[in-house]
Amino acid sequence: MSTTIIYREATLEDLPILLAFEQGIISSERPYNPCIEPDPVSYYSIADLIESEYSSVVVAQKEQRILASGYAKILPSKAYLTHKEHVLLGFMYVDPEFRGMGLNAGIIEQLVAWSKSKDINDIYLEVYSENTAAISAYQKAGFKPHITQMKLN
Numbered sequence: 587m588s589t590t591i592i593y594r595e596a597t598l599e600d601l602p603i604l605l606a607f608e609q610g611i612i613s614s615e616r617p618y619n620p621c622i623e624p625d626p627v628s629y630y631s632i633a634d635l636i637e638s639e640y641s642s643v644v645v646a647q648k649e650q651r652i653l654a655s656g657y658a659k660i661l662p663s664k665a666y667l668t669h670k671e672h673v674l675l676g677f678m679y680v681d682p683e684f685r686g687m688g689l690n691a692g693i694i695e696q697l698v699a700w701s702k703s704k705d706i707n708d709i710y711l712e713v714y715s716e717n718t719a720a721i722s723a724y725q726k727a728g729f730k731p732h733i734t735q736m737k738l739n
Contacts, residue, residue, distance in 0.1 A: 591646050591653070591689065591692065592647050593645070593646055593647075593693065594644070594645060594647060595636075595642060596632075596643035596645045598636060600652060601632060601636075604652075604677075605632065607677070608629060610679055611678075611679050612627060615714065619714065629676075635677070641658060641659040641660065642696075643657045644693050644697055644700075645693075646680075646692055648684075652681075653680065654680040654693055656675060656676070656693040656696075657676050657697070658673045658675055658697040658698075659674050660672075660701075660706060661674050669706075669707075671708075672706060672709065673701040673708070673709045673710070674709075674710050675694065675697055675709060675710070676712070678690060678693065678711070691723070691726065691727055694727045710732070715734070
């Protein structure tokens with residue numbers, strides 16, 4: 587039995603597990619954002635992300651089981667910035683049973699490589715300020731706080 591983790595581009599056949607991962611993300615983010623609509627709710631069009639030439643959806647897989655996911659999406663940058671495009675990372679999820687194994691770092695590594703293959707070196711992601719575990723993981727991957735968005739109800 588192999589214990590090797592492989593990282594690969596997601597396919598439409600992966601949609602059932604990826605849709606379940608999306609619900610896991612939403613569930614884990616609800617405590618940080620009471621404005622999320624009640625279920626059923628969806629953040630992404632995962633099929634569109636998989637099929638687009640402007641995005642890459644990567645999964646970590648062990649044997650036949652998908653353990654983690656993430657996407658990179660090319661977006662236009664604000665007109666006053668030196669870079670005309672940037673990449674936004676999202677859909678970062680690791681099955682709770684496999685957290686702490688470096689899978690998120692592996693996903694990020696794959697997505698950064700894809701971004702650089704598109705000649706895009708400015709890479710962003712969004713994380714709730716209270717989500718200290720995620721912030722710590724992203725900082726280990728080299729990300730630094732950049733802009734703090736504030737909200738008034």
